[in-house]
Amino acid sequence: xxxxxxxxxxxxxxxxxxLPTVIGIVILNFLLLQLVPGDAADVLAGExxxxxxxxxxxxxxxxxxxxxxxxxxxxxxxxxxxxxxxFSPRFNMPVxxxxxxxxxxxxxxxxxxxxxxxxxxxxxxxxMATWAGRWPDRVLSLLSLLLYSTPGxxxxxxxxxxxxxxxxxxxxxxxxxxGAALSGWDALRDRISHALLPALALSSVFxxxxxxxxxxxxxxVQTQDYVRTAEAKGLHPLLIQLRHVLRNALIPVTTxxxxxxxxxxxxxxxxxxxxxxxxLGRLALEAVQGRDYAVSLGVLxxxxxxxxxANLLVDVLHVWLDPRIKA
Amino acid sequence: xxxxxRRSCATALFCLAxxxxxxxxxxxxxxxxxxxxxxxxxxPPSLVNxxxxxxxxxxxxxxxxxxxxxxxxxxxxxxQLATAWTISADGKRYTFTLRHGVKWHDGKPFTSADVAFSxxxxxxxxxxxxxxxxxxxxxxxxxxxxxxxxxxxxAPYLIKAFAASETPIIPGHIYEHGDAxxxxxxxxxxxxxxxxxxxxxxxxxxxxxxxxDYWDKPRPYLDKIIVKFIPDAxxxxxxxxxxxxxxxxxxxxxxxxxxxxxxNPKLGVETxxxxxxxxxxxxEFNLDQPILAKLPVRQAIAHALQRxxxxxxxxxxxxxxxxxxxxxxxxxYSAAPSPYPFDLKQANALLDQAGYPRRxxxxxxxxxxxPLPIGDTPARTASYVKSALARIGIAxxxxxxxxxxxxxxxxxxxxFDFVVNGMSxxxxxxxxxxxxxxxxxxxxxxxxxxxxxxxxxxxxxLFALAAVETDQAKRLAQFTQIQQIVGQQLPDINLVGPxxxxxxxxxxHEHTPxxxxxxxxxxxxxxxP
Numbered sequence: 006x007x008x009x010x011x012x013x014x015x016x017x018x019x020x021x022x023x024l025p026t027v028i029g030i031v032i033l034n035f036l037l038l039q040l041v042p043g044d045a046a047d048v049l050a051g052e053x054x055x056x057x058x059x060x061x062x063x064x065x066x067x068x069x070x071x072x073x074x075x076x077x078x079x080x081x082x083x084x085x086x087x088x089x090x091x092f093s094p095r096f097n098m099p100v101x102x103x104x105x106x107x108x109x110x111x112x113x114x115x116x117x118x119x120x121x122x123x124x125x126x127x128x129x130x131x132x133m134a135t136w137a138g139r140w141p142d143r144v145l146s147l148l149s150l151l152l153y154s155t156p157g158x159x160x161x162x163x164x165x166x167x168x169x170x171x172x173x174x175x176x177x178x179x180x181x182x183x184g185a186a187l188s189g190w191d192a193l194r195d196r197i198s199h200a201l202l203p204a205l206a207l208s209s210v211f212x213x214x215x216x217x218x219x220x221x222x223x224x225x226v227q228t229q230d231y232v233r234t235a236e237a238k239g240l241h242p243l244l245i246q247l248r249h250v251l252r253n254a255l256i257p258v259t260t261x262x263x264x265x266x267x268x269x270x271x272x273x274x275x276x277x278x279x280x281x282x283x284x285l286g287r288l289a290l291e292a293v294q295g296r297d298y299a300v301s302l303g304v305l306x307x308x309x310x311x312x313x314x315a316n317l318l319v320d321v322l323h324v325w326l327d328p329r330i331k332a
Numbered sequence: 333x334x335x336x337x338r339r340s341c342a343t344a345l346f347c348l349a350x351x352x353x354x355x356x357x358x359x360x361x362x363x364x365x366x367x368x369x370x371x372x373x374x375x376p377p378s379l380v381n382x383x384x385x386x387x388x389x390x391x392x393x394x395x396x397x398x399x400x401x402x403x404x405x406x407x408x409x410x411x412q413l414a415t416a417w418t419i420s421a422d423g424k425r426y427t428f429t430l431r432h433g434v435k436w437h438d439g440k441p442f443t444s445a446d447v448a449f450s451x452x453x454x455x456x457x458x459x460x461x462x463x464x465x466x467x468x469x470x471x472x473x474x475x476x477x478x479x480x481x482x483x484x485x486x487a488p489y490l491i492k493a494f495a496a497s498e499t500p501i502i503p504g505h506i507y508e509h510g511d512a513x514x515x516x517x518x519x520x521x522x523x524x525x526x527x528x529x530x531x532x533x534x535x536x537x538x539x540x541x542x543x544x545d546y547w548d549k550p551r552p553y554l555d556k557i558i559v560k561f562i563p564d565a566x567x568x569x570x571x572x573x574x575x576x577x578x579x580x581x582x583x584x585x586x587x588x589x590x591x592x593x594x595x596n597p598k599l600g601v602e603t604x605x606x607x608x609x610x611x612x613x614x615x616e617f618n619l620d621q622p623i624l625a626k627l628p629v630r631q632a633i634a635h636a637l638q639r640x641x642x643x644x645x646x647x648x649x650x651x652x653x654x655x656x657x658x659x660x661x662x663x664x665y666s667a668a669p670s671p672y673p674f675d676l677k678q679a680n681a682l683l684d685q686a687g688y689p690r691r692x693x694x695x696x697x698x699x700x701x702x703p704l705p706i707g708d709t710p711a712r713t714a715s716y717v718k719s720a721l722a723r724i725g726i727a728x729x730x731x732x733x734x735x736x737x738x739x740x741x742x743x744x745x746x747x748f749d750f751v752v753n754g755m756s757x758x759x760x761x762x763x764x765x766x767x768x769x770x771x772x773x774x775x776x777x778x779x780x781x782x783x784x785x786x787x788x789x790x791x792x793x794l795f796a797l798a799a800v801e802t803d804q805a806k807r808l809a810q811f812t813q814i815q816q817i818v819g820q821q822l823p824d825i826n827l828v829g830p831x832x833x834x835x836x837x838x839x840x841h842e843h844t845p846x847x848x849x850x851x852x853x854x855x856x857x858x859x860x861p
Contacts, residue, residue: 043736047744050779051735052377052386053459054756055767058778060383060459067513095377096534097519106534162566170570177570178562183537281562283535295377296736 015324019317030309031085031302035078038298044070045095045296068094081302090303095295100303104285108307110180111284113196114276115269117204122211123262127251129212130219130258135246137224145216153213158275161206165280168202175202178281203280207272211265215258222254229253255326263319267312366859367556368840370850371568371580375561378518379529379538381500383457387582387609390497390851392559395540396437396523398853399496400428400447405607405847407663407759409491413442413501413524414479423486423802430477434547436503437522437529444473449504451481457512464493464763485800488807489760495608496525497851498759526552526855537561546855553858565589572599578837578859581605581850585835586708587648593835602834603650605849609832610659611756611764613642613651613713616824619785621749623697628686630822634672635679636724637717642828646712651828656815657757657765659829663804664761664811670819679724688725696725702742703752705735709830710752717752739779746776746785753824755780761811766795769818786823 046064050056065071069080084091090100129149133142152160169177176182180199187195226232227250235245273286285304292300376388380397400414409417416429434442448471454461455468467487472480483490493499501524506517521529526548527540538559542552560577562568569585571577572593585593593599615633617624624630639653652660655670688696701717703710711732718728733741741747758764767773770792773782791814798810818824834850836843839860846852 041737042733043738043740047736047739047779049377049384049386050459051739052389053384054387054780055385055459055463055758056779056781057459057462058775059462060457061778063457063513064383067511094514097378097514097516103534165567165570170573173574176576177574178567178576179536179560183558183560278563279567281560281564281567283533287535287563291375294734294736 011324012321015320016317019313019320023313023317026313027306027309031082031306032078034302034305035081035298038293038301039074041293041296043296044068045298046070048295049095081299085306090306091299093297093300095292095297096300100299103288103300104303104307107283107285107288110282111270111273111277111286113180113200114203114207114273114282114284115266117200118207118211118269119262119266121204122208122215123258125208126212126215127219127255127258129216130223130254131246131251133216133220134223134227134250134254137220142220149213149216151213152209153217155209157206157209157272158279160209161202161276161279164202164206175199177202180282180284203276203282206279207269207276210272211262211269214261214265218258218261219251219254222257223250226250226253252326256323259319259322259326263316266315267308270308270311362553362842362856362858363861364550364553364858365555366553366861367558368554368854368857368859369558369560369576369578371560371562371571371577371584373561373563373568373580373584375535379532380502380518380521381458381497382454382502382518383459383513385459385498391581392538393500393521394496394525394848394851394853395527395557396521396525396529397496397500397502398523398525399494399499399501400430401491401494402846402852403492403495403608403848405604407492407607407847409494410846412496413447414494417491419491423488423800424483426481426483426490428479428481430479431547432477434524435545436505436524437543438503438506440503440505441476442501442503442524443476444479445476446504447471447479447501448473449507450501451499453502453507453512454499458499460498460758460763463767464490464498486802487762487800488802489762489799492759493763495759495848495851496853497608497848526853527554527557530556535561548855551855552853553856554854557854569593572596572835572837575837578840579834579843579850580836581832581834583650583707583833583835587650590648590650590833590835598838600836600838602836602844603831605834605844605847605852606832607661607847608759608851609756610661610829611754611758612654612657612659612826613710613828613830614657614753614755614824614826615717615750616753617750617784617822618746618748619823620746623688623699624750626686627822628682629688630825631672632679632682632686632724633721633726634670634822634825635675635682636720636726637825637827638674638720639827641720642713642716646709646716647828647830650831650833652831654826654829656819657768657824657826658761658811658815659757662757662761664808666812666815668816668819670825672822676723683724683726690725694725695727698727698729699749700729700731701750701752702731702733702738702748704754705733705738706754710754713827714752742783743779743781744777751783753783754830761814762795762799765814766799769814769823770795782823784823786818786821788817788821791817 045068046061049064093100096103129145133145136142165177168175175198182195232249235249274290277284277287289304372388372391376392378384378389379392381389381393398413401409402412404410413431414428415431418427451471455465467483467485469484470482503522507515526543526546528543530539530541532538540557542555562571565586569589594601619625643651643653656666658664690696701714703714714730721728756764767781769786771787774785775781794810794814798807801807841858842856845856
């Protein structure tokens with residue numbers, strides 16, 4: 006069986022599992038959100054600081070909250086069947102449009118955080134495993150322990166105090182310089198300078214996890230027979246470390262990284278708040294606080310898609326990394 | 333965010349004095365040009381205060397959408413879209429003369445039809461419209477520049493209700509079709525104001541640009557207003573320090589950070605501009621709860637609290653000690669102290685007599701306290717109440733939840749013992765205070781009404797009289813009597829009047845020309861070059 010058809014098979018199987026998962030997620034999310042006390046009308050009245058019985062009734066009918074529960078669920082499923090996420094009365098715009106406007110920002114943040122954490126984590130792990138027990142290992146172990154036990158938002162706040170308040174090198178909030186019509190390289194540099202601190206803060210815990218994971222996996226692989234064989238063949242130690250040890254050690258790391266995508270999205274809620282990053286995480290938080298079920302459900306649905314997609318990619322990656330894994 | 337945790341200065345006069353003394357050395361004449369970075373938190377749900385009066389909405393709405401009147405620091409009306417106004421001798425007819433030559437941002441002329449349309453719509457959809465305009469029976473428009481309001485009964489408070497932040501005048505030709513709540517104008521407004529809406533990037537910023545055709549030339553001075561939303565309080569403090577934000581209201585940074593930021597030579601602090609939204613912080617009891625239904629228990633709690641500690645420890649001094657629901661900024665304020673001064677001995681004696689002796693563990697009974705989940709001051713006040721009541725043998729459990737959960741618990745489910753609550757006085761006690769204490773204000777399911785379930789026929793009678801009383805002295809006597817009864821009966825204990833703070837970069841001038849503060853239209857605001 007060639008590699009391509011194995012990949013295709015893996016893809017098909019993953020998609021088959023994904024569909025019922027998504028439907029289950031939609032219904033579960035819908036029911037869970039119903040358990041949260043208070044509704045959108047309570048929120049609007051709370052924000053306004055005044056209300057009358059008439060305005061409360063008007064708000065409820067505007068939000069469709071006066072319909073029976075099953076009716077609301079059917080309405081929502083009907084929207085989904087037409088590839089629509091519904092309309093948000095609170096934001097006064099279609100949910101799809103709202104989410105699309107936020108999604109690129111969050112994807113940028115998550116992708117850069119994932120990239121930073123995987124690259125730096127694996128790099129540290131390789132160094133630690135290669136010099137296991139000696140001082141580079143000790144120093145990096147201590148460092149990763151510190152990173153692992155320090156909350157990302159705190160690292161973010163401290164980085165802001167250092168780099169944007171005291172040194173003035175990097176901006177402290179937003180995803181672009183508002184009002185500055187930049188283009189070309191200037192625009193790119195502006196985006197990177199805004200993304201750097203939040204991405205680092207978001208990735209901090211994961212760098213530590215991947216470093217330790219890579220170290221442990223590589224140490225385990227180093228004891229395998231084929232590594233000894235490679236050494237006996239007289240291969241260069243660097244080549245052995247990278248091609249024979251690291252490649253096999255990457256299986257657990259990629260598995261965990263796939264699982265962590267959901268955690269990254271959760272972490273993004275906090276980091277996006279600290280850095281006022283206009284992303285999906287903050288939208289989700291605001292939607293829950295505003296009891297805007299259409300938006301909450303939309304974000305949850307999209308997040309579950311993202312996690313399913315990431316796991317699918319990891320499955321495919323495994324097939325590619327390790328020919329022994331059957332599709 | 334509701335505007336109940338709001339406080340004004342001691343008196344309007346004091347505010348005037350403070351405003352002028354706090355004003356930095358300004359250049360002789362306003363300078364045109366520049367961009368103002370204005371922080372507003374949280375992000376407003378709408379850009380017009382039509383069906384919402386949320387604090388962030390008021391901050392942005394007035395830049396585009398104006399009102400008939402503005403007010404000076406003595407609450408006297410001044411012209412905005414109306415140039416003159418008269419109230420008939422019986423108080424039942426209001427006549428407004430409108431400004432000529434005003435155009436909506438889309439070029440259509442502004443006329444009396446817009447005003448009539450706005451008032452009728454507000455009566456239906458504004459959170460307070462039904463109560464503010466309860467007596468309004470008809471709006472007549474004899475000509476394009478005259479509006480006549482006919483009332484069924486006098487409404488002595490009504491003349492204070494025409495600020496842009498309370499009664500916005502919206503373009504009738506845009507709202508005449510379809511559902512007003514989902515009208516696109518709510519998120520991309522057209523108005524008559526000094527600034528035109530340009531764009532709203534959700535989650536990031538709103539941009540307003542100068543309206544070159546504004547009726548009050550040469551105003552406005554600014555080229556642009558960028559409204560930023562910075563959700564994290566520490567993030568806002570940093571934005572003020574590094575200059576990416578110039579102006580913010582409603583105490584935009586944690587009170588603990590304020591001392592540090594005050595020492596920053598670039599930044600200034602202003603406490604005026606909250607006179608219309610001031611309100612007390614209160615300990616409100618559920619009178620349906622069997623223990624708290626007993627007056628001696630509530631009296632004992634009142635005897636156990638020291639308001640000065642709340643002022644200094646919770647509010648870092650940014651609050652005034654008060655004893656009654658109407659704040660010192662109002663002409664109806666009663667300065668009489670509480671009949672229940674701090675006295676632990678008396679408090680313990682009252683509880684013993686009420687039939688709640690101390691048990692072996694030193695406690696008499698346990699109560700649950702729900703602090704209003706807005707800002708951190710109610711929760712910190714709750715911590716103080718817990719420690720203060722421990723001294724008289726009342727064990728307090730503090731329960732946390734988010735705002736909708738809190739509102740549902742208190743106003744719909746009524747599953748609470750007592751709460752740390754707020755409530756704005758608004759522009760008049762009939763609108764802002766009556767709802768808390770009259771028996772008709774007990775409306776299950778409607779937030780910010782009579783949560784204690786207080787019912788007192790004398791208070792009901794006095795509120796009904798004050799609502800239509802045109803004689804100022806008689807009205808003052810009625811409200812004074814109400815404050816006395818409430819102070820004795822204790823459906824709630826009014827603790828302090830929190831003082832809101834505006835933080836500004838010293839290059840910003842004339843940000844608070846009226847008691848509406850940052851809810852004003854910024855037409856007079858200018859930046860040092």
